[in-house]
Amino acid sequence: MSEISPQPPAKDIQNYLVHAILVTLFCCLPLGIVSIIFASQVNTKLAAGDIEGAREASAKAKKFWVWALIAGLAVIVIYTILMVVGIAAGVAEGGY
Protein backbone atom coordinates (compact mmCIF):
# COMPACT_ATOMS: atom_id res chain seq x y z
CA MET A 1 0.00 0.00 0.00
CA SER A 2 1.68 3.18 -1.13
CA GLU A 3 0.78 6.41 0.61
CA ILE A 4 0.36 9.49 -1.52
CA SER A 5 0.52 11.94 1.36
CA PRO A 6 3.93 12.62 2.98
CA GLN A 7 4.76 10.66 6.13
CA PRO A 8 3.84 12.45 9.35
CA PRO A 9 6.65 13.38 11.75
CA ALA A 10 7.48 10.83 14.44
CA LYS A 11 5.73 12.63 17.27
CA ASP A 12 2.47 12.58 15.30
CA ILE A 13 2.35 8.81 15.13
CA GLN A 14 -0.83 7.80 16.94
CA ASN A 15 -1.24 4.63 18.93
CA TYR A 16 -5.07 4.71 18.96
CA LEU A 17 -5.18 3.41 22.53
CA VAL A 18 -8.46 5.12 23.39
CA HIS A 19 -10.12 3.77 20.24
CA ALA A 20 -8.75 0.31 20.99
CA ILE A 21 -10.15 0.26 24.54
CA LEU A 22 -13.52 1.60 23.39
CA VAL A 23 -13.97 -1.10 20.76
CA THR A 24 -12.78 -3.74 23.25
CA LEU A 25 -15.46 -2.75 25.74
CA PHE A 26 -18.28 -1.99 23.32
CA CYS A 27 -17.77 -4.29 20.36
CA CYS A 28 -16.94 -7.14 22.67
CA LEU A 29 -14.34 -8.59 20.37
CA PRO A 30 -10.81 -9.92 20.66
CA LEU A 31 -9.84 -7.63 17.76
CA GLY A 32 -9.86 -4.73 20.22
CA ILE A 33 -7.30 -6.48 22.40
CA VAL A 34 -5.04 -7.00 19.37
CA SER A 35 -5.32 -3.27 18.74
CA ILE A 36 -4.20 -2.54 22.32
CA ILE A 37 -1.15 -4.75 21.78
CA PHE A 38 -0.20 -2.81 18.65
CA ALA A 39 -0.73 0.43 20.57
CA SER A 40 1.87 -0.72 23.07
CA GLN A 41 4.23 -1.61 20.22
CA VAL A 42 3.95 1.93 18.87
CA ASN A 43 5.18 3.31 22.19
CA THR A 44 7.92 0.74 22.60
CA LYS A 45 9.25 1.30 19.10
CA LEU A 46 9.07 5.07 19.37
CA ALA A 47 11.05 4.89 22.60
CA ALA A 48 13.63 2.71 20.85
CA GLY A 49 13.88 5.18 17.96
CA ASP A 50 12.37 2.76 15.45
CA ILE A 51 10.24 5.29 13.59
CA GLU A 52 9.40 3.01 10.68
CA GLY A 53 8.37 0.19 13.01
CA ALA A 54 6.27 2.56 15.09
CA ARG A 55 4.53 3.75 11.94
CA GLU A 56 3.73 0.17 10.94
CA ALA A 57 2.46 -0.70 14.43
CA SER A 58 0.33 2.45 14.37
CA ALA A 59 -1.19 1.46 11.03
CA LYS A 60 -1.96 -2.01 12.41
CA ALA A 61 -3.46 -0.63 15.62
CA LYS A 62 -5.74 1.53 13.48
CA LYS A 63 -6.61 -1.36 11.19
CA PHE A 64 -7.62 -3.61 14.09
CA TRP A 65 -9.75 -1.07 15.92
CA VAL A 66 -11.52 -0.19 12.67
CA TRP A 67 -12.18 -3.86 11.93
CA ALA A 68 -13.38 -4.41 15.50
CA LEU A 69 -15.83 -1.55 15.00
CA ILE A 70 -16.97 -2.95 11.65
CA ALA A 71 -17.41 -6.40 13.17
CA GLY A 72 -19.36 -4.98 16.09
CA LEU A 73 -21.64 -3.00 13.78
CA ALA A 74 -22.06 -6.04 11.52
CA VAL A 75 -23.22 -8.12 14.48
CA ILE A 76 -25.76 -5.46 15.40
CA VAL A 77 -27.02 -5.16 11.81
CA ILE A 78 -27.31 -8.94 11.34
CA TYR A 79 -28.98 -9.27 14.71
CA THR A 80 -31.46 -6.53 13.84
CA ILE A 81 -32.29 -8.19 10.52
CA LEU A 82 -32.83 -11.55 12.22
CA MET A 83 -34.94 -9.85 14.86
CA VAL A 84 -37.15 -8.14 12.27
CA VAL A 85 -37.48 -11.34 10.24
CA GLY A 86 -38.26 -13.25 13.43
CA ILE A 87 -40.96 -10.80 14.45
CA ALA A 88 -42.37 -10.86 10.92
CA ALA A 89 -42.44 -14.66 10.96
CA GLY A 90 -44.04 -14.65 14.40
CA VAL A 91 -46.76 -12.24 13.30
CA ALA A 92 -47.35 -14.23 10.12
CA GLU A 93 -47.67 -17.49 12.07
CA GLY A 94 -49.67 -16.56 15.11
CA GLY A 95 -51.10 -13.25 14.05
CA TYR A 96 -54.57 -13.94 12.81
Next chain:
Amino acid sequence: MSLKAATKPTAFRVFLYALLAILAGTGIFLLFNFNPEEVDFFPRCPSQSLTGIDCPGCGSTRAMYHLLHLDIASAFARNPLLVLSIPVLGLMAWFPKITLYRATPWICFTIVVVYGVLRNVDGFPFDLLGP
Protein backbone atom coordinates in the same frame (compact mmCIF):
# COMPACT_ATOMS: atom_id res chain seq x y z
CA MET B 1 -13.32 -1.30 1.87
CA SER B 2 -13.86 1.54 4.27
CA LEU B 3 -10.25 1.19 5.43
CA LYS B 4 -8.95 2.33 2.05
CA ALA B 5 -11.74 4.82 1.59
CA ALA B 6 -10.97 6.38 4.97
CA THR B 7 -7.60 7.59 3.66
CA LYS B 8 -9.35 9.44 0.83
CA PRO B 9 -10.40 13.01 1.55
CA THR B 10 -13.47 14.35 3.18
CA ALA B 11 -16.73 13.42 1.39
CA PHE B 12 -16.60 9.76 2.36
CA ARG B 13 -15.41 10.58 5.87
CA VAL B 14 -18.28 12.99 6.38
CA PHE B 15 -20.68 10.26 5.25
CA LEU B 16 -19.00 7.73 7.55
CA TYR B 17 -19.14 10.01 10.58
CA ALA B 18 -22.74 10.95 9.81
CA LEU B 19 -23.64 7.26 9.60
CA LEU B 20 -21.90 6.54 12.91
CA ALA B 21 -23.62 9.52 14.52
CA ILE B 22 -27.02 8.30 13.33
CA LEU B 23 -26.32 4.78 14.60
CA ALA B 24 -25.09 6.11 17.94
CA GLY B 25 -28.11 8.39 18.22
CA THR B 26 -30.49 5.53 17.46
CA GLY B 27 -28.71 3.34 19.99
CA ILE B 28 -28.87 5.97 22.70
CA PHE B 29 -32.55 6.64 21.95
CA LEU B 30 -33.44 2.92 22.16
CA LEU B 31 -31.30 2.41 25.26
CA PHE B 32 -32.84 5.39 27.00
CA ASN B 33 -36.39 4.22 26.35
CA PHE B 34 -36.10 0.46 26.70
CA ASN B 35 -34.51 -1.43 29.57
CA PRO B 36 -32.35 -4.27 28.15
CA GLU B 37 -33.14 -6.30 31.29
CA GLU B 38 -36.81 -6.33 30.32
CA VAL B 39 -36.93 -6.39 26.53
CA ASP B 40 -34.93 -8.83 24.43
CA PHE B 41 -34.38 -7.05 21.13
CA PHE B 42 -30.94 -5.70 22.03
CA PRO B 43 -28.07 -7.70 20.57
CA ARG B 44 -26.50 -10.12 23.00
CA CYS B 45 -22.74 -10.27 23.40
CA PRO B 46 -21.50 -12.52 20.56
CA SER B 47 -18.66 -13.95 22.67
CA GLN B 48 -21.10 -14.87 25.39
CA SER B 49 -23.60 -16.39 22.92
CA LEU B 50 -21.00 -18.41 21.05
CA THR B 51 -18.71 -19.54 23.87
CA GLY B 52 -20.54 -18.83 27.13
CA ILE B 53 -17.53 -16.87 28.34
CA ASP B 54 -18.09 -13.48 29.98
CA CYS B 55 -15.78 -11.16 28.09
CA PRO B 56 -14.62 -7.74 29.33
CA GLY B 57 -17.44 -6.11 27.36
CA CYS B 58 -20.31 -8.26 28.60
CA GLY B 59 -22.93 -6.25 30.43
CA SER B 60 -22.02 -3.05 28.58
CA THR B 61 -25.48 -2.65 27.06
CA ARG B 62 -27.21 -2.92 30.43
CA ALA B 63 -24.53 -0.75 32.04
CA MET B 64 -25.10 1.94 29.40
CA TYR B 65 -28.84 1.83 30.04
CA HIS B 66 -28.25 2.51 33.72
CA LEU B 67 -25.64 5.18 32.99
CA LEU B 68 -28.09 6.98 30.69
CA HIS B 69 -30.46 7.04 33.65
CA LEU B 70 -27.65 8.26 35.92
CA ASP B 71 -27.88 5.09 38.01
CA ILE B 72 -24.17 4.57 38.46
CA ALA B 73 -24.51 1.86 41.12
CA SER B 74 -26.60 -0.40 38.84
CA ALA B 75 -24.27 0.30 35.93
CA PHE B 76 -21.33 -0.65 38.13
CA ALA B 77 -23.02 -3.95 38.98
CA ARG B 78 -23.26 -4.85 35.28
CA ASN B 79 -19.83 -3.85 34.09
CA PRO B 80 -17.58 -2.11 36.63
CA LEU B 81 -14.67 -1.75 34.21
CA LEU B 82 -16.87 0.08 31.71
CA VAL B 83 -17.94 2.59 34.34
CA LEU B 84 -14.38 3.09 35.59
CA SER B 85 -13.01 3.37 32.06
CA ILE B 86 -15.15 6.36 31.14
CA PRO B 87 -13.28 8.96 33.24
CA VAL B 88 -9.96 7.30 32.39
CA LEU B 89 -10.64 7.34 28.64
CA GLY B 90 -11.86 10.91 28.94
CA LEU B 91 -8.53 11.89 30.54
CA MET B 92 -6.64 10.04 27.81
CA ALA B 93 -8.62 11.77 25.07
CA TRP B 94 -8.07 15.14 26.73
CA PHE B 95 -4.36 14.59 27.41
CA PRO B 96 -3.11 12.28 24.62
CA LYS B 97 0.34 12.38 26.21
CA ILE B 98 -0.90 9.84 28.77
CA THR B 99 -1.29 7.22 26.06
CA LEU B 100 2.28 7.75 24.84
CA TYR B 101 3.96 6.49 27.99
CA ARG B 102 5.41 3.09 27.28
CA ALA B 103 3.65 1.45 30.19
CA THR B 104 0.16 2.80 29.47
CA PRO B 105 -0.98 0.35 26.78
CA TRP B 106 0.49 -2.56 28.71
CA ILE B 107 -1.30 -1.54 31.88
CA CYS B 108 -4.57 -1.27 29.92
CA PHE B 109 -3.98 -4.59 28.23
CA THR B 110 -3.23 -6.31 31.54
CA ILE B 111 -6.27 -4.82 33.25
CA VAL B 112 -8.60 -5.86 30.41
CA VAL B 113 -7.25 -9.41 30.22
CA VAL B 114 -7.08 -10.02 33.99
CA TYR B 115 -10.57 -8.55 34.33
CA GLY B 116 -11.81 -10.81 31.52
CA VAL B 117 -10.44 -13.87 33.29
CA LEU B 118 -11.60 -12.94 36.79
CA ARG B 119 -15.14 -12.27 35.56
CA ASN B 120 -15.44 -15.96 34.83
CA VAL B 121 -14.28 -17.11 38.26
CA ASP B 122 -17.06 -18.29 40.53
CA GLY B 123 -17.40 -17.15 44.11
CA PHE B 124 -16.92 -14.02 46.13
CA PRO B 125 -15.44 -11.48 45.38
CA PHE B 126 -15.22 -12.31 41.68
CA ASP B 127 -19.02 -12.48 41.31
CA LEU B 128 -19.02 -8.72 41.75
CA LEU B 129 -17.25 -8.39 38.40
CA GLY B 130 -19.76 -10.50 36.50
CA PRO B 131 -22.22 -9.03 34.05
